[in-house]
Amino acid sequence: MYSLDIQASKPYQVLIDTFLLERAGEIARSLNAGRRTLIISDSNVAPLYAEPVKSGLQAAGYTCELAVFSAGEEHKRAETYISLLEKAASFEMTRSDLIIALGGGVVGDVAGFVAATYMRGIDFIQIPTTLLAMVDSSVGGKTAIDLEAGKNLAGAFWQPRAVLADVGCLGTLTDEQFADGCGEVIKHAVIADSELFEELEKTPLTPELLKQDLSRVAYLIARNIDIKRAVVEADERESNMRKLLNFGHSIGHGVEAAESYRLGHGTCVGIGMVAIASASVTAEVCEPDVPDRIAALLRNHGLSLHFQADAQNIYNEALHDKKRAGNSIDLVVPRAIGAVSIAPTPLDEFKKILEVGLACVHAYAGDIEDE
Numbered sequence: 001m002y003s004l005d006i007q008a009s010k011p012y013q014v015l016i017d018t019f020l021l022e023r024a025g026e027i028a029r030s031l032n033a034g035r036r037t038l039i040i041s042d043s044n045v046a047p048l049y050a051e052p053v054k055s056g057l058q059a060a061g062y063t064c065e066l067a068v069f070s071a072g073e074e075h076k077r078a079e080t081y082i083s084l085l086e087k088a089a090s091f092e093m094t095r096s097d098l099i100i101a102l103g104g105g106v107v108g109d110v111a112g113f114v115a116a117t118y119m120r121g122i123d124f125i126q127i128p129t130t131l132l133a134m135v136d137s138s139v140g141g142k143t144a145i146d147l148e149a150g151k152n153l154a155g156a157f158w159q160p161r162a163v164l165a166d167v168g169c170l171g172t173l174t175d176e177q178f179a180d181g182c183g184e185v186i187k188h189a190v191i192a193d194s195e196l197f198e199e200l201e202k203t204p205l206t207p208e209l210l211k212q213d214l215s216r217v218a219y220l221i222a223r224n225i226d227i228k229r230a231v232v233e234a235d236e237r238e239s240n241m242r243k244l245l246n247f248g249h250s251i252g253h254g255v256e257a258a259e260s261y262r263l264g265h266g267t268c269v270g271i272g273m274v275a276i277a278s279a280s281v282t283a284e285v286c287e288p289d290v291p292d293r294i295a296a297l298l299r300n301h302g303l304s305l306h307f308q309a310d311a312q313n314i315y316n317e318a319l320h321d322k323k324r325a326g327n328s329i330d331l332v333v334p335r336a337i338g339a340v341s342i343a344p345t346p347l348d349e350f351k352k353i354l355e356v357g358l359a360c361v362h363a364y365a366g367d368i369e370d371e
């Protein structure tokens with residue numbers, strides 16, 4: 001069992017353990033005095049995991065309802081968000097009540113945004129069920145929905161009251177879903193922990209490891225959260241340093257949108273990391289082996305570098321990045337594994353970087369296919 005304290009505007013604990021679903025009611029009751037809870041989940045997760053959560057909440061004295069929306073990034077949208085707000089209102093939730101986000105990053109982002117805005121903000125607890133959500137999205141308080149124009153364009157910073165990462169949930173992920181979460185794990189290693197990167201090079205974080213050594217997986221989740229914790233505590237609302245957590249995202253989000261969300265978020269972040277690292281080597285600001293090592297580590301974690309969208313479409317999508325200000329964008333540029341910095345970059349230069357970088361990603365994807 002791991003327990004990490006996050007010292008944000010509202011401090012909270014992240015617990016990493018087994019059988020946390022069953023304990024969610026008791027933990028919720030220790031943090032929240034309300035009468036009602038709305039469990040928000042998706043169509044894949046609810047049938048698997050809602051029942052033990054609901055039973056525990058009822059045993060803790062809550063009147064409980066379950067709201068389920070269709071799984072997938074294409075439902076991280078205003079329609080879902082509004083229907084959940086309406087559900088909270090028709091369930092007569094008051095400001096003292098509680099929302100539970102039970103699912104992956106999509107559920108966490110949407111349910112968090114509902115919690116942030118329903119009656120101007122009520123308590124919520126994150127129960128992440130994907131690797132990606134455990135290592136990244138459930139912690140730090142970014143909540144959002146996508147707009148037609150792009151990813152996460154409407155949202156709020158709203159910290160949960162607790163994060164309960166029940167590692168028992170990871171066993172029902174497909175290998176592809178598990179691998180997708182490793183995109184963010186590798187991101188954390190590149191931005192802040194070269195030793196973690198080397199450990200992953202020796203022993204990758206895979207579904208096989210999950211079967212063989214659950215405690216190692218729990219340890220790696222805790223270590224990732226600790227990396228994110230340090231950044232969030234230093235800059236909760238992303239005025240500067242938190243932008244580092246966006247390594248690989250300016251191009252990655254562009255790929256995600258240009259591919260109509262058919263590729264996973266972590267996969268697209270992987271493509272974005274290799275692209276910016278490759279372009280940084282070309283610009284002679286990054287050690288030459290960095291993109292090779294990132295591409296190899298992604299491959300060893302089962303992540304693909306294949307994508308079809310063309311660079312112009314990806315660039316058009318990437319212009320919606322929240323690190324853009326007028327004709328400039330703050331890019332997160334690697335210098336070495338474990339060392340990245342923020343570089344304000346004119347948009348015309350960003351376009352060249354994106355083109356050079358994505359051409360290199362195609363080359364790596366070809367290398368991977370040839371082997």
Ligand SMILES: NC(=O)c1ccc[n+]([C@@H]2O[C@H](COP(=O)([O-])OP(=O)(O)OC[C@H]3O[C@@H](n4cnc5c(N)ncnc54)[C@H](O)[C@@H]3O)[C@@H](O)[C@H]2O)c1
Pocket residue numbers: 042043044045048071072073076103104105106107109129130131132133136137138139140141142143151152169170171172173174177180181184264265266
């Ligand atoms: N707020 C943040 O800080 C932050 C950080 C990283 C990513 N994100 C966001 O998170 C989203 C990606 O999260 P994700 O990869 O978890 O996607 P997701 O929520 O879509 O989950 C992936 C798939 O796994 C299914 N699933 C979830 N848990 C399962 C389980 N235990 N067993 C079987 N199936 C399960 C889901 O139903 C879905 O089909 C993106 O929208 C991304 O923008 C947010």
Ligand SMILES: O=C(O)C(=O)C[C@@H](O)[C@H](O)[C@H](O)COP(=O)(O)O
Pocket residue numbers: 136140142151152184238242245246249322
């Ligand atoms: O927590 C953060 O800060 C991050 O940037 C984590 C990212 O992995 C995550 O994908 C985040 O949602 C991206 O934020 P955005 O501000 O670019 O929408």
Ligand SMILES: [Zn+2]
Pocket residue numbers: 136184249265269
């Ligand atoms: Zn991300």
